Amino acid sequence: DIQMTQSPSSLSASVGDRVTITCRASQDIYNYLNWYQQKPGKAPNLLIFATYNLQSGVPSRFSGTESGTDFTLIISSVQPEDFATYYCQQSYITPITFGQGTRLEIK
Amino acid sequence: EVQLVDSGGGLVQPGRSLRLSCIASGFVFDDYAMHWVRQAPGKGLEWVSSISWNSGNIGYGDSVKGRFTISRDNGKNSLYLQMNSLKSDDTAFYYCVKDNGYDILPGGNWFDLWGQGTLVTVSS
Numbered sequence: 001d002i003q004m005t006q007s008p009s010s011l012s013a014s015v016g017d018r019v020t021i022t023c024r025a026s027q028d029i030y031n032y033l034n035w036y037q038q039k040p041g042k043a044p045n046l047l048i049f050a051t052y053n054l055q056s057g058v059p060s061r062f063s064g065t066e067s068g069t070d071f072t073l074i075i076s077s078v079q080p081e082d083f084a085t086y087y088c089q090q091s092y093i094t095p096i097t098f099g100q101g102t103r104l105e106i107k
Numbered sequence: 108e109v110q111l112v113d114s115g116g117g118l119v120q121p122g123r124s125l126r127l128s129c130i131a132s133g134f135v136f137d138d139y140a141m142h143w144v145r146q147a148p149g150k151g152l153e154w155v156s157s158i159s160w161n162s163g164n165i166g167y168g169d170s171v172k173g174r175f176t177i178s179r180d181n182g183k184n185s186l187y188l189q190m191n192s193l194k195s196d197d198t199a200f201y202y203c204v205k206d207n208g209y210d211i212l213p214g215g216n217w218f219d220l221w222g223q224g225t226l227v228t229v230s231s
Contacts, residue, residue, distance in 0.1 A: 034217045036152075043202055043221035044152065055219065087152055091216040094166050096142075096154040 002026050002090050006099035012107040019075040021102045023088035026069075032092035033071045035064060038101075039084045047086075048073065078104070109133030109220060111203045116225030119193055129186040129203030129222055137161075137181035140206035142218065143188050145199035145227075155201070156188065160209040170196070193229045200224040 003026040013019050023033065031051040036044040046055045048064040051071060061076045075082055083106050088099040115127040127143070143155040156177040157166045165177055176189040186203055203222035208215065 030214070032214050032216075036218070043224055044218075045221070046217060046219050049207070049217040049219075050215070089152075089218075091214065093213045094157075094211075095168050096157075096216070098152040098154070101151045 001095055002029060002093060002097050004088055004090055004097050004099040006086075006088055006102050008102060009100065010103040010105060012105045013078050014107045015078055015080060017078050017107075019078050019082075019104065021073040021086055021088075021104075023071045023073075023099050024069055025071070025090055028069060029090045029092035031066060032090055033064075033066065034089045034091060035062075035073045036087045036089065037082075037084045038087065044087065075104075080106075111205060111220055111222035113201065113203045113222035113225040116201065116227045118228045118230065120231050121194060121229055123193055124189070124191045125193060125227060127188040127190065127201055127203075127225060127227070131184045131186070131203075131205070134205070134220075136184040138209055140164075140209055140211045140216070141177075141179060141186045142204040142206060142211075143177060143186075144202045144204050144218070144221075145197075146202070146224075147196075147199045150199075153199075157206075157211040158186070159211050164211050166211055190227070193227075195229050198227060198229050200226050 005024045035048040038044040063074045065072045085101045085103045142157045158177045174192045178187045202224045204218045205220035
């Protein structure tokens with residue numbers, strides 16, 4: 001199985017900060033990497049698909065990059081509604097696997 | 108409105124069975140592959156099972172293989188998960204999820220619509 005390792009597991013930020021969350025795949029996944037946001041008590045919501053592509057309706061302050069097997073979610077200027085847990089997911093091969101999550105908290 | 112509505116969760120004893128259902132609306136259900144994803148309380152996301160648009164391709168996670176069965180009825184816009192021989196480790200919120208495409212072959216899939224989740228608690 002492909003292991004997805006997210007870092008950090010949690011972080012604190014202030015409104016307006018630039019935030020980066022990293023996800024490392026245990027093998028090459030050819031940009032088949034997606035990001036989801038989950039707020040407490042709610043289902044996850046797709047943010048970015050195939051590494052770079054913003055899902056419809058997602059603010060442009062969210063973006064995704066990659067370098068080899070390292071993938072990064074960037075929030076350019078964190079807003080109050082962005083405080084949530086973020087998950088990466090590889091869909092290159094089954095079993096589909098998720099990172100363990102990164103909890104973004106208000107500083 | 109485009110939505111998925113999960114149902115069928117509840118409290119069940121270890122070793123017993125439960126069937127989850129999901130009703131889709133607002134999109135052409137039989138154009139898309141579907142999945143079940145679960146999340147134990149306070150934990151991360153775990154892929155459970157997938158089914159292609161015509162039920163021709165099906166996949167399961169190792170932790171549920173041989174115990175769970177995914178199915179769909181395109182005429183009823185419905186997805187199901189039959190869960191047998193339930194264990195305490197199966198306690199979780201179960202989400203019905205829509206794929207962006209019609210098949211579950213690896214590569215290029217993402218989950219673009221989620222149900223609200225239904226809680227399954229396995230306990231004596």
